[in-house]
Amino acid sequence: MRDVAVRAGVSTMTVSRALNEPGKVSEEMRERVLRAVREIGYLPNHLAGSLSSNRSTTIGLIVPSIDNSIYTQTVKGLSEVLKSSGFQLMIAESGYDPNEEEELITVFLSHRVSGLVLHSTEHTPQATEKIRKSGIPVVENGNIPKEPLDMVVSFSxxxxxxxxxxxxxxxxxxxxxxxxxxxxxxxxxxxxxxxxxxxxxxxxxxxxxxxxxxxxxxxxxxxxxxxxxxxxxxxxxxxxxxxxxxxxxxxxxxxxxxxxxxxxxxxxxxxxxxxxxxxxxxxxxxxLPRYDIGERTARILLSRIMDGAEHLRGSVVDLKFELIQREST
Amino acid sequence: MRDVAVRAGVSTMTVSRALNEPGKVSEEMRERVLRAVREIGYLPNHLAGSLSSNRSTTIGLIVPSIDNSIYTQTVKGLSEVLKSSGFQLMIAESGYDPNEEEELITVFLSHRVSGLVLHSTEHTPQATEKIRKSGIPVVENGNIPKEPLDMVVSFSxxxxxxxxxxxxxxxxxxxxxxxxxxxxxxxxxxxxxxxxxxxxxxxxxxxxxxxxxxxxxxxxxxxxxxxxxxxxxxxxxxxxxxxxxxxxxxxxxxxxxxxxxxxxxxxxxxxxxxxxxxxxxxxxxxxLPRYDIGERTARILLSRIMDGAEHLRGSVVDLKFELIQREST
DNA sequence: CTGGATTTTGGTATCGGTAACAATACTATT
DNA sequence: AATAGTATTGTTACCGATACCAAAATCCAG
Missing domain, CATH: 3.40.50.2300 (Response regulator)
Incomplete structure (x- = not known):
């Protein structure tokens, strides 16, 4: 980034603004910076950006087992919405084991994900505590639990x-x-x-x-x-x-x-x-609304993260289901 | 981390070492640090670590479409091996579109993934160039292409x-x-x-x-x-x-x-x-060896990343397949 | 034309760690 | 006991961005 700044004859701060808040920079500056970016082939370092701004664009997802067709639709819904907002998905599998899940939660928090999606609704006390302490929004979506961790998007x-x-x-x-x-x-x-x-x-x-x-x-x-x-x-x-x-x-x-x-x-x-x-x-x-669960989960999470929609904290969305009568009964 | 250091009465460097290179620190120090870590409930910041050390523990995976059962086995193989080495998986879907793939590659490089796994074997020239320039190891695993980007783990x-x-x-x-x-x-x-x-x-x-x-x-x-x-x-x-x-x-x-x-x-x-x-x-x-492809891909990638096994660059692993004769023919 | 408000740009500290090297403590050798 | 050698700990700079506030440029009304 320093190179870009030098090349464009401006400060790094201006480069940063030209790329992330184009409105706060004059037309001419913006073009000068973008040209320099292109010429140098500069690729921003997201790690540095996240560290500095204390905001990240990654969401952690923990499913019991990846090779289960019922999750893939949900993952797709999540993935599509998140991508359109420039967020990235980190996926891991817990193997139906709450201790394993806790371990993964720890790793994700270490990576400073800005939100967490858990399929399971059973967690160790330590996991619950860590999440609470981190303050990041969480969505559970495998079921509608009696005592939600935070938000829930699921069916009963x-x-x-x-x-x-x-x-x-x-x-x-x-x-x-x-x-x-x-x-x-x-x-x-x-x-x-x-x-x-x-x-x-x-x-x-x-x-x-x-x-x-x-x-x-x-x-x-x-x-x-x-x-x-x-x-x-x-x-x-x-x-x-x-x-x-x-x-x-x-x-x-x-x-x-x-x-x-x-x-x-x-x-x-x-x-x-x-x-x-x-x-x-x-x-x-x-x-069952598998895809919708993913989509809605992503939306509600993004509202919390980007718009700070605190009123959504603890909200429970029941997406219902539909009974389909066919020949076998 | 500063808090932990103060609490344990040592420098941050010692804390860092106690956590990441336990062998380089005396028994007593290690315990003192670990106790402080526990008391404070300290969670290392991976972003900072990666930025500083210029090494990350994330791998980017791009599949054409997540909701395709044939990929899930591969993802599982990848996931299991990577997890055991403390690596994280970032997943995204390209929708069978090379331009979309290029976009995702850019994002992943921005996130400084230390390796890339691509299912597709068709890429835009720009994507190829960006990967080459980044210098990170890549594995393609949907097919055995005539001109591999780098490494290949697949079947023909x-x-x-x-x-x-x-x-x-x-x-x-x-x-x-x-x-x-x-x-x-x-x-x-x-x-x-x-x-x-x-x-x-x-x-x-x-x-x-x-x-x-x-x-x-x-x-x-x-x-x-x-x-x-x-x-x-x-x-x-x-x-x-x-x-x-x-x-x-x-x-x-x-x-x-x-x-x-x-x-x-x-x-x-x-x-x-x-x-x-x-x-x-x-x-x-x-x-088809779907699971093995994932597993092998992870191993070969980790060798490159952790052991710097440069001799593996460009290697092509053909995992073969098996024909199963059943009643329908 | 001038003073103040507003926009645009820059300087510097900092995010939370690690690298590289320096300093100190401890061991072993002669 | 002195010295070299090794193990342990500390100091300082820096990774690459953004936040915060200051400075400069621009604008506008009177």
Missing amino acids: NYDASYAMTMHLGRLGYRKIAFASLYSVHNDRSQDRLQGYHAALNQLGLDPDPRIVLETERGLAAGAEVMARVVQSVPEVDALFCAGDVLAVGALFECQKRGWTVPGRIALASFDDVDLLRHVSPSVTTLR | NYDASYAMTMHLGRLGYRKIAFASLYSVHNDRSQDRLQGYHAALNQLGLDPDPRIVLETERGLAAGAEVMARVVQSVPEVDALFCAGDVLAVGALFECQKRGWTVPGRIALASFDDVDLLRHVSPSVTTLR
């Missing part, structure tokens, strides 16, 4: 699960099995389970622990769950797969065994992946 | 496509259709097409422009391609979908129309997504 896993279970009940299914992902350190999973139970209760149906299962992610797991449930409790008439692509695996298993869907057993899923609309029978599911 | 799209087409030819298929993604600004796509043509030539089969199609991504596109090809050129006996989930869409279309696979038409795919093994018939495909 409890409500969604409740809605789908009620839907199955209203369609006349009486023995509704439930499969979800492991619920340790995963309050999304826990809330889904609770929503399911609340709905059963509302429907006047008795819960049956034999048909409530936790499993890992993936097609194979879904297939296995379907086989296990139907064989161990033959009177089951519906399966609600509250996790990832479980339902697809379950459907394939039915096709393989010759169990008709929804004749022999109805099937419902949780996330509207493209696949569910194209398989036969198409699968009833919940459309 | 040409070889893979050639291998699959030859495989189909050897199985006795004579009228092999080919579907790929749009090839503008996408040399991966172009290379796949060339591999296909080279194989046809080798097999002594005549190319037929009516059965070579370019389409967008997605299940619907795959379905549409299958329908179009079979109806316009009935003598076609195989379809090679060289892109994403096209093959799954194509398979569903066959099931819907009652075309047996591989009886009426054989089907082959390009990327070994989990799904292809679970559908019925299971689909012949190419297993």
